Every structure is written in structure tokens, then in C-alpha cells.
Amino acid sequence: MAEEVKLFGTWTSPYSRRIELALKLKGIPFQYIEEDLSNKSPQLLKYNPVHKMVPVLVHNGKPITESQIILEYIDETWKNNPFLPQDPYQRAMARFWAKFIDEKVKAAEMKAKSVEGKEIELVVEEFFEEMKFLENELKGKDFFGGETIGFVDIVANIVAFFFTVTQQAVGVEAFTPEKFPVLFKWIGKITEIDVVNECRPPREKHLAYVKAVIEGFKSAPK
Template sequence: MGELKVIGCSKSLFCTRVEWALKLKGCEYEYIEEDLRNKSPILLKYNPVHKKVPVLVHDDKPIPESLVILEYIDETWKLNPLLPEDPYERATARFWAKFSDDKCLYGAFGACTAEGEAKERAIETTLESFGYLEKQIQGKKFFGGEEISYLDLVAGWIPHLLNVIEEVGGMKLVDAERLPSLHEWAHNFIQIPLIKECIPPREDLVVLYSAHLSYIRSLEPKKQ
């Protein structure tokens, strides 16, 4: 297996998805907690380009970016495969993973920080994106079928972080009436012991994102 380290932040769901993957594969690893306000020499050494977490370090070789890390883990350790064998199905899973991050996650962030008519438009656009994701889980236990897959780990922020973003942003995006399949998946996914044990405390995330929203507001031009 070789020496494994994860450089991460316990409040980042991008880092959590990496831990989920390693635990599913049965990999032992050292977790190095990073203070993103005072970035450590080890982070700057292993990710000098973006200076971000997570970083997986395998036998002193660094792999940054969570989606890239998940694929590396799946290709290196074959137990409990995350991506399907069929090339088309693999490509499809990658497409929806990027969609989940780019359109759903960052869409929710945008809706959280927006105000007035801009907020209404952002909510509408993000709801449309979640609707596409809803269709991918309809009639299935997990996005990949009967077992936890790559896309489940990528979308795993929804059961825990989305509720925080909704609270801080004063809005509601995913509920049982509007998106029943996605809502049911989220409820069941977060109850899995391996998944549940890695998630950061909700109250910490509320404090973090409330502070982030306050910072964004402080940068806005003062209304006369």
C-alpha cells in the first residue's frame, strides 16, 4: 500500500469525500489537519500551485484536487470499486460529478450570498440543476446502483452541508416534496456509519459559513 497521508481541513467536505473513499477501500492513512489561515510548509511543499486542501500524499508523491484524488484511489486500490468498468458509464459518472460541484454546490453558494432579485434568480437556476441530479438517483439506492459509488461521494456534501448553506442563506433548495428521490438518498446516505463518522460538526459549519457570508457582505459597496 505504501505510506498514505491526507492533508486536509476537518471543516471541508472536499476533504471528507477523500476520507470516505479511503475508508471504503480499507486504507490506513495519517490525517494532517491544515490551518488555512496560516498555511503550513507541508501544504506549500505538496501543493505549491493552488495551495489548497485536500492533498493525498502516497509514498511522498502528492495528488491534489478531490475529484482527481478519488479517481487515483479507485485506480490504485481495487477493493470496493467506485467507478464502473464500462468506459461510457465512467465518463457519465465523471460528468455528473463535475456537474454536482460546478452547478449544484457552487450554485447553492451563490444563492446563499446573493440578495434580492439576484437571489431569486440564483435559487431558480440552482433548483433546476438539482432537478437534473434528481433524475440520476430516481429508482436507485445509490447513484451507482446498489453500492456506494464515485458520484455518491462527490454529492455527499448534500446531506450535511446543504442544510447549513440553506440556513445561513435563508432559503430552501432540497426537500421531500420538490426532490423526493434526492431527499431520500441524502437521508439514507448520511446514516451509513462509515459516512457519518467523518462529517464535521454541524454547528462548526454554521459558524464558518455565517462568518463567510458576513465577510462577503462587508466587501459590498455601501448603499447611499
């Protein structure tokens, strides 16, 4: 029986972009359905009634939600090009750093979009401290996964292609090659991989979107 794989996502979401990348790295054919999150489709609400958000992977009619859970599902279902290491300790560490990126580093980046004035300085300081942990974790390696792209690298795409756009839109320079040479060397490595570049948003369109989000925060009632 032929596999049926569908991905519900949106082009601005780093979480659905990482699932696109995982599927392409595994060579899995899939149907992509772009969602308008301001007007969610009945299918999305059916497949993800709890959170009503993207990404949702539908494999042979069965939905899986939450991007890191989806990544693990993909890795366990399609064994080629494994993302997670076999060693239990290394697997645990990969999960730790992936969770750190989403819960700590991404949170600091999100705050930067919604604050102004002196608050930005505090957020930048927090962001800097979190990113230093990532910089140190990557030292001496080409990829977080070692010699090839792995689970943490897929999650960390958010660092490579979303943070640089956010800081340009906000107008601060917290994430630079001078401050984070190891991470920028890693960004250079992953951008040599064709499918990685296929799964990044068009920069100018993305920048315009982030600027609009920031303006929305500024004009919202306080």
C-alpha cells in the same frame, strides 16, 4: 513495504471530506493533517505549490491534488470496493455527473452565500434547475452508483451535508424533501453508513462557520 498515506485537509472542505470518506470506504489507514487555510503550512505549500489548497493526498511521498483526481487515483491504486464502474460508458457517465455537481450545482450554492435581496431568488431558481437534473438521474436507484455507494455518491456528499447547512444559514428553503423526494431518500440511505457519518462536519459548528462566511461577504467592500 508499508504504505504511507497522508491527507492534508480542513474540516470545512467538502472536497477533503470526500477524500476522507473514500479512504475509509476502502479501509486504508491514513494520517490526517488539518490545515489552517489562513496560515498554510510549509508542507502544504511544498506538496501543492500550484493551487496551494486542500485536499492533498500524499502516497509514499508522492502528492496528488484535485479531489476528483485523488478519488480516481485511490480507486485505481486500491482495487477493493471499487467506486467507478468497469463499463466504459458508465464510467464516463459517472465522471460527467461528478463534474456536473462540482461545476454547476456547487457553483449555485456558493453564489447563494454571497448575494442578497432579489439576487437570492435568481440563484435559488438556478440551484433548483440544476438539482432537478440530479433528482432525475437518481430516480429508480438507491445510489448514484446503483446498488452500492460509488464515485458520484462520494462527490454528492456535498449535497447531503453541506447544502442543507447553507440554506439554513442563508434563510431560504430551496432544498426540501417535498421538492426533492428522491434525493432526500438517498440522503437517508447514505446516512445509514457509519463511515459516511464520520466524515460529515459537526452540524452546529458547521452552521456557525457558514454564517460567519456569509457575514464576511456582506461586510466586504462592494
